[in-house]
Amino acid sequence: MTQLPTHTDKKLGLVIDLDICVGCHACVVACKGWNDQGYGAPLSDQDPYGSNPAGTFLNRVHSYEITQENGPAQVVHFPKSCLHCDDAPCVTVCPTGASYKRSEDGIVLVNEDACIGCGLCAWACPYGAREMDQAAGIMKKCTLCVDRIYNENLPEIDREPACVRTCPTGARAFGDLSDPDSAVSRSVAERGGFDLMPELGTKPINQYLPPRAKGLGQDIDVLAPLLDIQPEPTGIVGWLDKLLGKP
Amino acid sequence: MHPAPSVIIFTVLSGLGFGLLTYLGLGAINPTGLAAFGFFTLAYGLAVGGLLASTLHLGNPKKALLAFTQWRTSWLSREAWLSVLALVLMGFYALGAIFFGTHMRLLGALGAALSIATVLSTSMIYAQLKTVPRWNQWPTPLLFLVFALSGGAILAAQPYIAFILLLITGIVLLLHWLNGDGRFAATGSTMETATGLGHIGKVRLLEPPHTGTNYLMKEMVYVVGRKHALRLRLIALSLAVVLPALILLAFPSSHFAIVVAILSHLVGAFAARWLFFAEAEHVVGLYYGKR
Numbered sequence: 001m002t003q004l005p006t007h008t009d010k011k012l013g014l015v016i017d018l019d020i021c022v023g024c025h026a027c028v029v030a031c032k033g034w035n036d037q038g039y040g041a042p043l044s045d046q047d048p049y050g051s052n053p054a055g056t057f058l059n060r061v062h063s064y065e066i067t068q069e070n071g072p073a074q075v076v077h078f079p080k081s082c083l084h085c086d087d088a089p090c091v092t093v094c095p096t097g098a099s100y101k102r103s104e105d106g107i108v109l110v111n112e113d114a115c116i117g118c119g120l121c122a123w124a125c126p127y128g129a130r131e132m133d134q135a136a137g138i139m140k141k142c143t144l145c146v147d148r149i150y151n152e153n154l155p156e157i158d159r160e161p162a163c164v165r166t167c168p169t170g171a172r173a174f175g176d177l178s179d180p181d182s183a184v185s186r187s188v189a190e191r192g193g194f195d196l197m198p199e200l201g202t203k204p205i206n207q208y209l210p211p212r213a214k215g216l217g218q219d220i221d222v223l224a225p226l227l228d229i230q231p232e233p234t235g236i237v238g239w240l241d242k243l244l245g246k247p
Numbered sequence: 248m249h250p251a252p253s254v255i256i257f258t259v260l261s262g263l264g265f266g267l268l269t270y271l272g273l274g275a276i277n278p279t280g281l282a283a284f285g286f287f288t289l290a291y292g293l294a295v296g297g298l299l300a301s302t303l304h305l306g307n308p309k310k311a312l313l314a315f316t317q318w319r320t321s322w323l324s325r326e327a328w329l330s331v332l333a334l335v336l337m338g339f340y341a342l343g344a345i346f347f348g349t350h351m352r353l354l355g356a357l358g359a360a361l362s363i364a365t366v367l368s369t370s371m372i373y374a375q376l377k378t379v380p381r382w383n384q385w386p387t388p389l390l391f392l393v394f395a396l397s398g399g400a401i402l403a404a405q406p407y408i409a410f411i412l413l414l415i416t417g418i419v420l421l422l423h424w425l426n427g428d429g430r431f432a433a434t435g436s437t438m439e440t441a442t443g444l445g446h447i448g449k450v451r452l453l454e455p456p457h458t459g460t461n462y463l464m465k466e467m468v469y470v471v472g473r474k475h476a477l478r479l480r481l482i483a484l485s486l487a488v489v490l491p492a493l494i495l496l497a498f499p500s501s502h503f504a505i506v507v508a509i510l511s512h513l514v515g516a517f518a519a520r521w522l523f524f525a526e527a528e529h530v531v532g533l534y535y536g537k538r
Contacts, residue, residue, distance in 0.1 A: 002317045002320045053459050057461070063452075063454035064442055064450050066444055067448050067451070068448035069448065073448075074447060080534065091320075093376075095323035096317060115306070116314060118305050120372065123379065124378060126377070127531065128467070132306055197436055201377070210446070
């Protein structure tokens with residue numbers, strides 16, 4: 001049913017720490033790997049070894065440069081996957097009911113048996129979270145690894161999304177954002193987690209933690225004490241300076 | 248947005264077909280027998296042909312019947328229902344006109360109302376999308392409606408009604424362009440709001456997430472051909488509005504003039520609809536540093 005649930009028991013989602021992400025794309029690979037072997041149609045590639053490769057991915061990492069008024073430019077690696085919005089515009093536009101949001105945990109999914117591949121949900125999503133698989137003609141999106149997180153055949157440590165499990169720096173955290181005491185909710189509260197494009201009113205579940213402040217005025221050069229810089233030259237250089245009248 | 252030929256053909260032709268059905272249903276012309284057969288064949292050919300063209304862009308058209316299930320929330324589903332209802336009702340009306348020489352007024356009026364509702368529901372598929380600010384404006388439904396009604400009036404051989412509606416179409420077209428030009432800025436979406444990093448400084452893309460292209464970029468970050476936009480706007484306005492209006496005013500009773508007018512109008516309508524897609528910018532382009 002493409003009517004959004006009035007209430008979801010949980011709000012499962014990701015918290016992505018932009019301060020920690022190093023842009024290694026391991027989450028992109030892990031996501032593609034996991035979602036190629038289990039749930040739904042595999043994520044196809046077109047011309048993978050040719051001159052113009054393209055393919056379906058559910059998670060991608062952009063890299064941005066932010067220039068400040070006073071301070072050095074800053075690079076931020078920016079992983080982006082479905083935000084499992086509370087007011088998901090991709091769900092209500094679906095003509096067949098293939099696109100839906102689960103009332104039990106808030107995950108937005110596609111019932112691939114009902115998807116006609118019209119692409120309207122991808123148009124409705126501001127975040128580019130949905131990609132039409134060019135081989136299957138079916139809309140693919142992040143499932144929050146619904147086939148991992150409840151999977152009792154997996155060791156408990158693996159019952160989280162593949163991107164979270166694989167992230168070498170711990171930049172991605174998975175949890176229930178409706179529970180104010182969950183680790184993810186607390187980090188959002190402490191660090192000032194934010195929504196992407198809040199002006200579009202989608203109420204995303206996934207939250208982003210801002211990079212910590214960096215810039216001039218802070219002693220960020222940890223090697224500085226080790227560099228033996230003498231403010232006043234001594235010895236023969238000092239004698240020369242004195243003789244030649246250093247300004 | 249990628250101007251897919253199937254969607255352009257669908258919106259233009261089905262709009263024209265339902266426009267003609269509106270005039271037939273309202274009794275602006277009351278053909279019987281063979282003449283009625285000709286008119287209804289033309290209207291159904293355009294409307295159904297357009298709807299069939301729309302299925303060409305589906306990834307899985309074999310499941311298309313499921314599109315009738317979600318009319319509570321989805322404009323695409325509502326369009327499916329309204330178009331079928333309009334075509335069925337007008338089908339009975341057509342049978343009466345062709346074989347029995349009668350025009351069932353109430354049925355025709357209902358069919359005409361459903362035809363207009365179909366065109367409006369088509370327009371709402373686009374107008375509802377907040378992610379495409381140029382479409383998400385009130386002139387969008389109006390634009391689809393006046394195109395259907397003016398084209399329908401030409402086909403229904405109503406030169407004076409067509410003349411007035413063509414002028415209105417021109418005004419709405421200009422309004423849609425000029426108002427649309429400022430829509431993206433008005434939404435306030437920028438690379439800073441897209442990334443949430445505006446509090447640090449000015450954001451620009453350093454490295455895209457992939458070296459090649461992908462579905463998102465082909466479908467929604469379509470920037471090809473926008474440099475011809477102004478010229479195409481002039482072509483669309485001249486051929487869809489000015490030329491057919493002048494032809495109809497100069498030769499209101501000539502059948503040949505109607506044929507020339509509708510052909511010119513169609514070419515102009517295709518140009519306008521191509522621009523409707525090609526000029527529309529999706530906010531997802533912001534993540535790619537493009538619009």
